[in-house]
Amino acid sequence: MTMTSHLDIRNLTMAYSDVIIQKNLNFTVSHGEVFVIMGGSGCGKSTLLRHLVGLMEPSSGDVFVDGVNLWRVPLEERNQIVSRNGVLYQGGALWSSMTLGENIALPLNEYSNLNQKQVQEVISYKLSLVGLAGFEDYYPSEISGGMRKRAGLARAMALDPDILFFDEPSAGLDPVSSRLLDELILELRDSLGATVVIVSHELASIFTVADNSIFLDPDEKTIIAAGPPKELLKTSVDPRVKQFLTRTI
Amino acid sequence: MSTHPSAQYQIRTSPHGLNLQLSGDWQFQSGIPNTDALLQQILNTHPETLSFDCQQLANWDSGLMTFLVKLVNSCNENNISTQLETLPTGIQKLLQLAFAVPERKGSRRAVLGQPVLAKIGNVTIEMHRNWSDLLAFVGELFFGFLNFLRGRARFRYSDLFFQIEAAGPSALLIITLISVLIGMILAFVGAVQLRMFGAEIFIANLVGLGMAREMGAMMTAIIMAGRTGAAYAAQLGTMQVNEEIDALKTMGISPIEFLVFPRLLALCLTMPLLCIYADFMGIIGGAIVSATMLDISFFQYFQQIQGFVPLKHFGIGIFKAGVFGVLVATAGCFRGLQCGRSASSVGFAATSAVVTSIVLIIVADAVITVLCQLIGI
Numbered sequence: 001m002t003m004t005s006h007l008d009i010r011n012l013t014m015a016y017s018d019v020i021i022q023k024n025l026n027f028t029v030s031h032g033e034v035f036v037i038m039g040g041s042g043c044g045k046s047t048l049l050r051h052l053v054g055l056m057e058p059s060s061g062d063v064f065v066d067g068v069n070l071w072r073v074p075l076e077e078r079n080q081i082v083s084r085n086g087v088l089y090q091g092g093a094l095w096s097s098m099t100l101g102e103n104i105a106l107p108l109n110e111y112s113n114l115n116q117k118q119v120q121e122v123i124s125y126k127l128s129l130v131g132l133a134g135f136e137d138y139y140p141s142e143i144s145g146g147m148r149k150r151a152g153l154a155r156a157m158a159l160d161p162d163i164l165f166f167d168e169p170s171a172g173l174d175p176v177s178s179r180l181l182d183e184l185i186l187e188l189r190d191s192l193g194a195t196v197v198i199v200s201h202e203l204a205s206i207f208t209v210a211d212n213s214i215f216l217d218p219d220e221k222t223i224i225a226a227g228p229p230k231e232l233l234k235t236s237v238d239p240r241v242k243q244f245l246t247r248t249i
Numbered sequence: 250m251s252t253h254p255s256a257q258y259q260i261r262t263s264p265h266g267l268n269l270q271l272s273g274d275w276q277f278q279s280g281i282p283n284t285d286a287l288l289q290q291i292l293n294t295h296p297e298t299l300s301f302d303c304q305q306l307a308n309w310d311s312g313l314m315t316f317l318v319k320l321v322n323s324c325n326e327n328n329i330s331t332q333l334e335t336l337p338t339g340i341q342k343l344l345q346l347a348f349a350v351p352e353r354k355g356s357r358r359a360v361l362g363q364p365v366l367a368k369i370g371n372v373t374i375e376m377h378r379n380w381s382d383l384l385a386f387v388g389e390l391f392f393g394f395l396n397f398l399r400g401r402a403r404f405r406y407s408d409l410f411f412q413i414e415a416a417g418p419s420a421l422l423i424i425t426l427i428s429v430l431i432g433m434i435l436a437f438v439g440a441v442q443l444r445m446f447g448a449e450i451f452i453a454n455l456v457g458l459g460m461a462r463e464m465g466a467m468m469t470a471i472i473m474a475g476r477t478g479a480a481y482a483a484q485l486g487t488m489q490v491n492e493e494i495d496a497l498k499t500m501g502i503s504p505i506e507f508l509v510f511p512r513l514l515a516l517c518l519t520m521p522l523l524c525i526y527a528d529f530m531g532i533i534g535g536a537i538v539s540a541t542m543l544d545i546s547f548f549q550y551f552q553q554i555q556g557f558v559p560l561k562h563f564g565i566g567i568f569k570a571g572v573f574g575v576l577v578a579t580a581g582c583f584r585g586l587q588c589g590r591s592a593s594s595v596g597f598a599a600t601s602a603v604v605t606s607i608v609l610i611i612v613a614d615a616v617i618t619v620l621c622q623l624i625g626i
Contacts, residue, residue, distance in 0.1 A: 053499045083501030093492035097408075107500050110403065155496075249349040 092152030101136035266296030272305030412515035432534025456535030470573035482602035485585025520574030
């Protein structure tokens with residue numbers, strides 16, 4: 001493991017009961033890197049993300065976060081580690097009984113010493129970053145799917161997390177919002193030094209933001225290509241990777 | 250309505266194999282001929298190549314495409330070369346798309362029947378898993394309770410007050426209706442028997458004792474299981490589907506403390522109060538029947554209850570209500586958190602929450618009744 005590796009995945013095997021989804025996954029994500037997990041639908045990208053954020057225990061293998069084995073530490077310590085992550089789920093996963101402001105306020109109240117006035121200021125700022133200034137008092141049911149997703153991102157960024165995980169961030173967003181999200185991801189990396197892990201198959205977005213990537217294959221059930229997507233596009237000889245990256249059949 | 254003839258085919262021999270001529274409308278609406286015999290005929294001849302003649306082909310839709318996909322697959326399996334370029338361009342492109350992504354290995358599920366022993370084994374494993382999950386849930390609940398006692402439980406008091414309001418005052422109307430009716434039914438049933446012995450006044454004892462010790466708590470619990478327990482399961486189940494529970498976990502916040510605890514506490518606090526209210530309403534129901542059917546005045550009726558139904562019976566009922574409250578909230582929340590990730594699993598979670606609650610209520614009632622007998626109260 002290098003000194004700069006933020007996430008280190010070793011021999012990870014993922015399974016639902018006896019059905020293996022992916023096996024022998026080995027890769028590292030460096031500090032401040034935008035890392036993309038690619039692959040066709042149903043290959044286990046989102047399942048891998050669930051393992052990385054501490055929602056699913058590996059069938060075998062290890063997930064190291066800053067050198068700490070996520071699944072070999074007590075629950076309290078694991079909770080401490082994962083609370084430093086920000087996760088944007090596919091549908092936003094906003095708590096439906098709370099307003100957007102309350103959604104963002106919850107992690108701030110739990111893990112920071114800010115007073116209520118400061119919390120409100122952070123909420124306004126985070127919502128403005130995702131183009132939702134003034135929507136503090138709206139409930140998730142009162143806004144569109146794309147807006148929910150952006151509000152989910154604002155919540156994920158609430159505590160300026162060390163690592164941001166995105167599950168299909170561009171899905172359901174219009175092209176302009178999608179492009180703005182790409183800009184925001186790059187800005188978060190550059191200004192805050194955040195590590196960003198993205199599950200995506202949006203090529204435009206992948207080529208814009210990714211520093212590094214892996215490609216999962218559902219038949220081989222493992223990584224069949226790794227490296228910066230632009231490099232893979234030029235050098236990969238695997239027809240599955242080529243097809244994916246050039247959008248051909 | 251198309252003026253073309255319906256779907257027809259004809260096989261002719263060509264220099265390198267067979268030529269399949271397709272003519273007429275190949276559409277679902279106009280009818281597709283049974284092509285099994287055609288397939289068999291082609292396979293039996295086993296030509297080197299199969300070409301197509303579509304000059305007479307009129308309108309077509311997926312009816313033709315499904316036939317061609319089946320035909321091309323069969324030919325490929327039997328090493329017969331198909332000359333797809335002899336098909337119209339549109340059909341060629343659709344076939345290319347259909348064959349672009351080959352079937353994923355192992356994706357097709359075998360629909361073989363399971364042996365009985367395997368079924369029993371699977372059910373046993375599932376039950377074991379269910380019990381393990383329940384024990385883990387109760388364990389987490391216990392630690393959540395300890396955190397609450399130490400003032401470290403992480404939940405919002407606004408949620409607790411909201412849940413108290415939803416489980417308490419909002420349920421009063423249905424509790425009133427059911428309890429008054431239960432009181433009236435008890436009085437009716439008793440009146441018929443007691444009248445034969447001229448012991449009508451004891452109707453007050455029957456209703457008072459029945460409501461205070463048993464029916465008040467039981468009926469309140471069953472109403473709350475159907476109303477609030479199912480709601481808890483559906484709420485948490487939907488949160489599971491929408492990944493809201495995952496979002497809590499990835500922030501290091503325990504869903505047990507944040508979501509389950511306010512609901513559990515709310516039902517524990519409101520159930521005894523609702524039980525007292527149900528007791529009172531049931532007794533009023535009995536009083537109405539006594540006054541109208543048996544000519545027993547309200548004063549006589551309540552005096553009889555006051556004299557012959559000691560407070561300990563109310564105490565036992567209230568204690569039971571508290572226990573039932575814990576059971577209903579636990580079953581509802583447990584089933585909700587166990588919920589899968591589809592809309593149908595939310596419905597299943599709600600149903601199984603109600604069934605689990607009612608079973609637990611009856612079992613707990615039986616246990617408490619036996620214990621009360623043993624200690625003589």
